Every structure is written in C-alpha cells, then in structure tokens.
Amino acid sequence: MLLTRASEYALLSLDVIRKSDSPIGTEQLATELSIPKSFLAKILQSLAKQGILESRKGAHGGFILIKDTTDISVNDIIFAAEGKSPVVFDCTSYANTCPNGTIGTCSISPFLHNFQSKIDGFLNGLMLSDIL
Amino acid sequence: MLLTRASEYALLSLDVIRKSDSPIGTEQLATELSIPKSFLAKILQSLAKQGILESRKGAHGGFILIKDTTDISVNDIIFAAEGKSPVVFDCTSYANTCPNGTIGTCSISPFLHNFQSKIDGFLNGLMLSDIL
DNA sequence: GTCCTAATAGACTTATAAGGCTTTAAACTA
DNA sequence: TAGTTTAAAGCCTTATAAGTCTATTAGGAC
Numbered sequence: 001m002l003l004t005r006a007s008e009y010a011l012l013s014l015d016v017i018r019k020s021d022s023p024i025g026t027e028q029l030a031t032e033l034s035i036p037k038s039f040l041a042k043i044l045q046s047l048a049k050q051g052i053l054e055s056r057k058g059a060h061g062g063f064i065l066i067k068d069t070t071d072i073s074v075n076d077i078i079f080a081a082e083g084k085s086p087v088v089f090d091c092t093s094y095a096n097t098c099p100n101g102t103i104g105t106c107s108i109s110p111f112l113h114n115f116q117s118k119i120d121g122f123l124n125g126l127m128l129s130d131i132l
Numbered sequence: 133m134l135l136t137r138a139s140e141y142a143l144l145s146l147d148v149i150r151k152s153d154s155p156i157g158t159e160q161l162a163t164e165l166s167i168p169k170s171f172l173a174k175i176l177q178s179l180a181k182q183g184i185l186e187s188r189k190g191a192h193g194g195f196i197l198i199k200d201t202t203d204i205s206v207n208d209i210i211f212a213a214e215g216k217s218p219v220v221f222d223c224t225s226y227a228n229t230c231p232n233g234t235i236g237t238c239s240i241s242p243f244l245h246n247f248q249s250k251i252d253g254f255l256n257g258l259m260l261s262d263i264l
Numbered sequence: 265g266t267c268c269t270a271a272t273a274g275a276c277t278t279a280t281a282a283g284g285c286t287t288t289a290a291a292c293t294a
Numbered sequence: 295t296a297g298t299t300t301a302a303a304g305c306c307t308t309a310t311a312a313g314t315c316t317a318t319t320a321g322g323a324c
Contacts, residue, residue: 002134003221004312008240015239025269038315045271058322059268074243089135107147108140111206111263118254122247131243136281157300171283177302190291191299271320279312289302294295 002086002119003078009035010043010081011074015132017053018069023062043081050080074131075123086123088116134218134251135210141167142175142213143206147264149185150201155194175213182212206263207255218255220248 012033017024026044030037044063048055052072053063079085089112144165149156158176162169176195180187186198211217221244 001219001221006312008221011240011243012238027269036314039313041270042272048270055270056322057268057270057320059324061269061322063270087133089140090133106144107264108143111143111258115254119251122250126243132239138281155300159300168283170285173301174303180301187301188291189289189299189301191293193291193300195301266324268323269321271318273316273318275314275316277312277314279310281310282308284307285305287303287305290300292299293297 002088004082005039006043006081007078009033009040010047010077011131013040013044014047014052014065014077014128017063018065018128018132020064023056023060023064025062028062046083047077047080050076052076052080069129069132070127072128073124074126074128075120077128078123086119088112088119134220136214137171138175138213139210141165141172142179142209143263145172145176146179146184146197146209146260149195150197150260150264152196155188155192155196157194160194178215179209179212182208184208184212201261201264202259204260205256206258206260207252209260210255218251220244220251 012035013029016029016032026037026041029035029044030040033040044053044055047053048063052065052067054066055061055063075085091109091112144167145161148161148164158169158173161167161176162172165172176185176187179185180195184197184199184204185195187193187195207217223241223244
C-alpha cells in the first residue's frame with residue numbers, strides 16, 4: 001500500500017481540527033474518530049513539527065490549524081504523517097542488493113521515475129481544501 | 133511503498149525473457165539478474181498462471197513469453213507478481229477497525245478513490261512495450 | 265501549588281515482505 | 295525404461311515495517 005494508517009488518521013484529524021477555533025486535544029480527537037490515542041499523539045506531534053498544526057500544552061491545550069487549507073498540500077500532510085513522501089519503489093533502500101548494482105539505471109528505471117513523478121505531481125498540486 | 137520486489141523482479145525477468153526465442157530457466161535468470169532463485173521461481177510461476185508466460189518442464193525447459201508485449205499491461209504484470217493490483221490505501225482490509233464503521237463513506241474516501249483511479253488508469257493504459 | 269494536557273521515549277505486538285529449503289511431479293533425452 | 299532436467303508446491307526462517315501501549319517528563323491554566 002502506498003499510504004499507511006498514519007496518513008489516514010492525519011487527514012481525518014485535520015478535517016475535524018480545521019472546523020474548530022479553539023484547540024482540540026488528542027483525547028477528544030481519538031474518541032471522536034475512534035482511533036488509538038497513543039498512535040494519534042505521535043502523528044499530531046509530527047504535523048506540529050512540520051508547521052501544519054500548533055500545539056498548546058496545559059489545560060485547554062491541544063492542536064489548532066495555523067495555515068489556510070489552501071496552503072497545505074496533501075503531500076505535505078503525508079510527508080509529515082509518515083516521515084517521508086509516498087514512494088512507488090525505493091531502489092535506494094535496496095542499494096546493497098540491487099541486481100548488478102545498476103541502481104537507477106536498470107531497464108525499469110525510466111518507468112519507475114515516470115510513475116513516481118506522476119504521483120508527486122498529483123499530490124503536490126492537490127491542496128487540503130480540494131479534498132475536504 | 134506501492135510496489136514490492138516481486139514486481140521489480142517480474143519486470144526485470146520479462147525484459148530478459150522477451151528477447152529470447154527459446155525457454156529460459158529459473159536458474160539462468162536468477163544468475164543473470166543476481167536475484168534469489170527460490171523467490172524468483174514463485175514469481176515466474178504466478179506469471180505463468182496468469183497466462184503471461186508459458187512454462188515448460190524437462191530438459192531445455194523454462195519460461196517463454198506467449199503474448200505480444202503490446203497486449204500485456206503493466207498492471208497485469210504487477211497483479212500477477214504480487215497477487216493483487218497496487219492499492220493506495222485498502223480500507224477494506226481495515227474494515228473491523230474503520231472509524232465509525234463508515235467504510236468507503238468517510239471524509240477522505242472521495243480523495244482516496246480519485247487517487248486510486250488515477251493510478252489504475254495509468255497502469256492499465258501502460259503496456260509492457262511502452263516501458264521496455 | 266495543583267491539576268490538566270502535550271511531549272518524549274521506549275517496549276511490545278502484529279503483519280508483511282523476503283528469502284531459503286525440501287519434496288514432489290512432470291517432461292524431455294537417450 | 296532409466297536417468298536427467300526443470301517446474302510446482304509447501305513449509306519454515308528471518309528482517310522489516312506498522313501499529314499499539316505504558317510510563318515519564320515538561321509546560322501552561324487556574
């Protein structure tokens with residue numbers, strides 16, 4: 001699968017958070033979306049680190065959106081949630097076992113790059129406001 | 133990752149097999165491409181079951197291509213190699229834990245379906261002859 | 265100061281991918 | 295027919311990623 005649950009949870013969370021003016025806590029989000037609190041906490045943390053959300057500690061703390069939904073691409077969200085952009089097939093992670101060591105230059109490389117750029121283009125051009 | 137090594141090996145193998153008139157054995161292919169023989173054998177078997185290759189037992193046996201490369205889509209190959217078509221995010225495999233049980237009807241479903249159909253269209257329209 | 269909530273870190277469980285090994289069955293060769 | 299070659303099939307091990315849980319630490323609100 002191209003995406004993991006991290007992306008699913010991130011997108012579902014952002015759909016709730018964007019509708020609120022005040023911060024929403026992990027606890028509340030987890031309950032409302034019926035998803036594990038601990039896992040969600042890590043994802044929200046990552047979104048905050050990437051500047052998509054702002055986190056507020058203490059009582060009445062939680063997470064709020066600090067960008068306009070037209071300024072956040074779906075790729076940004078996935079990257080933050082998963083720690084990397086979605087990839088078709090990562091040759092580099094197999095570098096040591098790549099047949100003949102022809103990494104990036106084998107017979108299927110052109111296809112992989114073409115495919116990858118199609119996906120990148122799609123996700124970078126798609127804004128959060130387009131899908132929610 | 134969207135694709136696994138099974139697809140990589142399948143495509144690399146087909147690139148070799150298509151150039152030969154006589155059957156090529158698993159042993160020879162595995163050596164030539166520097167990939168594990170036992171794993172490759174399973175992949176080739178799957179390709180044969182899907183009617184992409186024909187297998188011949190006995191001396192001088194092996195695998196040959198029985199279709200024109202313009203009649204095999206990349207999606208066919210991936211499906212055969214991996215046992216399923218590449219999927220962006222498989223909600224159905226998470227059916228039991230889908231938030232609110234709103235499978236296929238949640239706020240991100242339209243995005244997922246749109247994304248998936250883009251990929252399906254690309255891979256179904258792309259023939260083996262286009263990429264090798 | 266005390267309660268509330270996020271941040272951080274780590275252990276743990278489960279699922280999947282990847283590869284290996286062995287046995288069986290089929291087909292060709294001589 | 296006997297022997298060789300090759301695919302077919304199943305089971306097993308290992309590596310890695312995904313997902314979950316628990317406990318501790320840090321910081322803000324009242």
